[in-house]
Amino acid sequence: MLIxxxxxxxxPSATEEFAADIQALAQSVRRREGNLSYAVAVEDPSAGRLLVAERWRDQASLSAHLDAPDTRAFVGKWQGRMAGDIRKYDAANERSLMDG
Structure with missing residues (x-):
């Protein structure tokens, strides 16, 4: 799994528009093969800061998502108007929060 x-x-003036656009994209992303979860939340609207959290079955699923026409259209619209620090992590030992 990838996180x-x-x-x-x-x-900050674009936060509402960006959040609406990403929520619209999320509707199709959540139905994609290999998507385990996809969430974006406004963390601080006055600073224009949003939190991104995704889980994917594998790299092929994530790559297909990144190459999908609606993802590319979203990035094309917001490219140059957004910045970020988003990282990808491999997860090999998934378990519930309370498990040791």
Missing amino acids: VMGHVQVA
């Missing part, structure tokens, strides 16, 4: 986590930064 994708990080922050995206947009101009």
Whole structure:
């Protein structure tokens, strides 16, 4: 499993538009083969800061998502208007929070 986590930064005045666009994209992303979860939340609207959290079955699923037409259209619209630090992590030992 892959975990994708990080922050995206947009101009505070664009936070509402960005959040609406990413939520619209999320509707199709959550139905993609290999998507285990996909969430974006506004962390600080006055700073234009959003939190991104995704889980993917494997690299092929994540790559297909990144190459999908709607993902590419979203990135094309916001490229140059967003910045971020989003990282990808390999997870090999998934268990519930309370397990040791």
